[in-house]
Structure formats: C-alpha cells, structure tokens
Amino acid sequence: MRNSSKEKYKVAVLGSGNWGSVAAKLIASNTLRNNDFHGEVRMWVHDEILPSGEKLSTVINQTNVNVKYLPGVKLGKNVVADPDLDSSVGKIFAVRDANMLVFVTPHQFVDDVCKRLVGKIPGDVEAISLIKGMEVKVEGPRMISSVISEHLGVDCCVLMGANIAHEIAEEKFSEATIGYRVNTEAAKRWARLFSTPYFAVTAVQDVEGVEVCGTLKNVVAIAAGFVDGLNMGMNTKAAIIRIGLNEMRAFSKRLFPSVKDDTFFESCGVADLIATCFGGRNRKVAEAFAINGGQRAFKELEEEMLKGQKLQGVLTAEEVYGVLQKNKWLDLFPLFRTIHEICTGNRPVSAIISCNEPQLA
Numbered sequence: 001m002r003n004s005s006k007e008k009y010k011v012a013v014l015g016s017g018n019w020g021s022v023a024a025k026l027i028a029s030n031t032l033r034n035n036d037f038h039g040e041v042r043m044w045v046h047d048e049i050l051p052s053g054e055k056l057s058t059v060i061n062q063t064n065v066n067v068k069y070l071p072g073v074k075l076g077k078n079v080v081a082d083p084d085l086d087s088s089v090g091k092i093f094a095v096r097d098a099n100m101l102v103f104v105t106p107h108q109f110v111d112d113v114c115k116r117l118v119g120k121i122p123g124d125v126e127a128i129s130l131i132k133g134m135e136v137k138v139e140g141p142r143m144i145s146s147v148i149s150e151h152l153g154v155d156c157c158v159l160m161g162a163n164i165a166h167e168i169a170e171e172k173f174s175e176a177t178i179g180y181r182v183n184t185e186a187a188k189r190w191a192r193l194f195s196t197p198y199f200a201v202t203a204v205q206d207v208e209g210v211e212v213c214g215t216l217k218n219v220v221a222i223a224a225g226f227v228d229g230l231n232m233g234m235n236t237k238a239a240i241i242r243i244g245l246n247e248m249r250a251f252s253k254r255l256f257p258s259v260k261d262d263t264f265f266e267s268c269g270v271a272d273l274i275a276t277c278f279g280g281r282n283r284k285v286a287e288a289f290a291i292n293g294g295q296r297a298f299k300e301l302e303e304e305m306l307k308g309q310k311l312q313g314v315l316t317a318e319e320v321y322g323v324l325q326k327n328k329w330l331d332l333f334p335l336f337r338t339i340h341e342i343c344t345g346n347r348p349v350s351a352i353i354s355c356n357e358p359q360l361a
C-alpha cells in the first residue's frame with residue numbers, strides 16, 4: 001500500500017537496552033541499503049543520567065554508541081536516539097510518522113509504554129515484538145504481542161531466536177524466527193528489515209508458538225544456572241534442558257492448542273534454549289544465586305552483575321507459577337514449579353534435581 005503511493009516505511013525502535021541497541025543497528029544497516037525504507041531509524045530511549053552527568057540519549061547521539069547498554073559498538077549514523085516517546089506538543093517524537101514499530105523493552109515495562117501510545121498510533125501501523133515475556137493478570141495470561149495488539153489495535157508479529165545480543169553486535173552468525181498470524185506480506189517485510197548475511201531470519205505462521213518458546217526458555221535458563229552453580233556437570237545440565245523443553249512444549253500447548261511442534265525446532269525453540277542455557281544473563285545470575293547458597297536475592301545480584309540490564313526469567317517463573325496454580329497444574333510441571341520455589345527462597349537450590357517427571361500430556 002505504502003509503496004504504491006511511494007511512501008517509504010519508517011521504523012521506530014521502542015527500547016534501547018542491550019538487544020534493543022543491537023536491533024537498531026541491524027535495522028539501520030538495512031534501511032540504508034533498501035529503498036523501501038526511510039533511512040533514519042528512531043530509537044526511543046528510556047532516558048537516564050550517566051555518572052558523567054550527561055543524558056544517555058545525548059551521549060548516544062554524540063558518539064553513535066549506547067555507552068551504557070552496548071558499549072564499544074557503533075549503531076550506525078542513521079540511528080537517532082529519542083527520549084520523547086509520546087510528546088503531544090507537536091515536536092518530533094519517537095513514534096511520529098513511523099509505520100513499523102519494533103517493541104524491545106524488558107517485558108515488565110511494555111504495558112506502560114503501550115498505554116502512553118494509545119491514540120497516537122494510526123491503524124495501518126505494523127508492529128513486531130522482540131520481547132521475551134508474558135503478562136499474567138486475574139483474567140489469565142497474555143503474551144506480549146497480544147498486549148501490544150490489544151492496546152494499540154495493530155497487528156503484531158514476533159521475532160525470537162538464539163540471539164545473545166553482544167554476539168550479534170560483533171556480527172557473528174545467528175538465526176532468528178519471525179512468528180506471524182495471517183499477514184504474509186508483513187512477515188516478509190519484517191524479514192527484509194532484519195536479515196543480514198550474519199542474521200538469517202525465517203518466518204513461520206505460529207505467533208504463539210514462537211513467542212511462548214522465547215518466553216519460557218528464560219525460566220529453564222534459571223535452572224541451568226542453578227546446576228552450573230552447584231557444579232553438577234554437563235549430564236545434569238542436559239537433563240534439565242531436556243525436561244525444560246518438555247515442559248515448555250506441554251505448557252505452550254495447554255495455553256495455545258494451535259502451537260505447532262515444528263516451531264520447537266526453529267531458532268526460537270531448541271536453539272534459543274541451548275544458547276540461553278549456556279551464554280545468557282539468566283543463567284549467569286542464577287549460577288551466582290546458587291554459588292551464594294540462595295542467600296543473596298536475585299534483585300541484588302541482578303543490580304550488581306547486570307548494571308541496569310534486566311533479567312526476565314525470575315519474573316516469568318513467577319508468572320508461570322501463577323498460571324500453574326490457577327489451573328491446578330503444579331504437579332504436572334515440577335521443573336517450572338521448583339524453579340520459582342527456589343527463586344523465592346522456599347526451597348534450597350539443591351531441590352532443582354529432585355523433580356520427578358510426570359507423564360505430560
């Protein structure tokens with residue numbers, strides 16, 4: 001539609017953490033090359049004051065580097081950091097004129113971001129979520145793509161995969177999976193926006209499957225960190241990953257019967273599970289939690305070790321536990337259940353290997 005009217009697609013990236021910054025870099029390299037897209041990529045920054053007394057957004061625009069969340073990596077001159085998400089005073093702000101919105105904040109902030117955008121997004125905007133997480137309220141669980149769609153009335157694809165951000169920043173090869181609902185053209189457009197020779201993107205028609213995989217692997221990564229911290233070796237870790245994959249599949253299908261088995265074999269599935277359980281932040285902080293015998297809280301370790309970056313797995317474990325409790329499924333998901341009970345200090349870290357596996361339907 002936009003191409004026929006010679007209007008180019010304009011991209012805004014909402015979020016500027018570790019992955020948000022790498023996503024902006026990937027996208028910016030493509031918008032310069034591909035005429036379908038407007039060259040400039042606006043990146044909304046949840047602004048903060050750096051120890052130097054300067055604003056993060058100002059320093060990003062001066063140096064072209066996100067010095068706090070992705071130090072040492074040039075984002076591309078066409079990335080413009082914008083601290084103004086939703087101004088209504090008429091000046092340029094992050095989402096103005098954008099028709100492709102990339103959501104990439106930690107999942108606990110997306111509801112607030114969406115609420116601020118209500119009424120400011122035209123109906124023909126397309127969205128994609130790179131956010132690994134879910135929202136659980138009394139009415140039940142909602143995936144983040146649904147939160148975005150329901151608040152803003154836009155179609156929302158997802159992009160998940162074995163994507164440890166700093167490796168992609170160094171342009172080391174990886175794959176990713178786009179999940180889409182019905183709009184194949186939109187899925188292809190998102191794939192063109194993200195694909196590079198070192199970032200291979202595949203699209204599958206299974207939004208929920210892709211998104212639930214990306215969300216639940218963060219919970220399993222906490223368990224992988226526990227067994228690393230307890231120095232239990234690779235056989236135990238492989239067992240935890242296998243049981244975790246099984247619970248991921250069973251949980252996904254109970255929430256969304258349409259989830260496809262094949263999706264677990266895409267990058268968003270088993271590949272992301274492996275990458276996260278060996279190289280992710282959730283694993284790393286959970287390992288420290290175990291080494292400290294559960295005596296130092298996750299929150300404290302997160303602040304000390306990640307310096308502003310956010311864990312998703314601990315909060316997701318709590319959200320998953322809420323779903324299990326509400327549906328009386330606790331006994332069917334002993335690994336997920338035990339992970340949350342350890343995170344909250346109700347069981348010792350050593351309980352991670354005491355889960356007896358039930359027959360999951």
Ligand SMILES: NC(=O)c1ccc[n+]([C@@H]2O[C@H](COP(=O)([O-])OP(=O)(O)OC[C@H]3O[C@@H](n4cnc5c(N)ncnc54)[C@H](O)[C@@H]3O)[C@@H](O)[C@H]2O)c1
Pocket residue numbers: 015016017018019020021045046047069104105106107109130131132133163164165166308309310311312
């Ligand atoms: N880092 C990775 O390797 C990676 C890879 C793939 C997917 N992801 C997913 O991407 C999402 C974003 O993670 P990230 O790594 O870009 O972020 P991050 O954890 O590196 O950074 C935290 C971000 O949260 C922002 N923030 C803090 N308070 C906020 C608030 N009140 N409102 C809005 N933003 C606030 C900070 O400014 C910062 O940009 C997560 O769901 C994560 O699971 C991360």
Ligand SMILES: O=P(O)(O)OC[C@H](O)CO
Pocket residue numbers: 132161162163164165218221272275276279280281282283311312
């Ligand atoms: O560092 P983590 O544990 O948040 O995982 C990062 C990515 O999700 C890996 O794909």
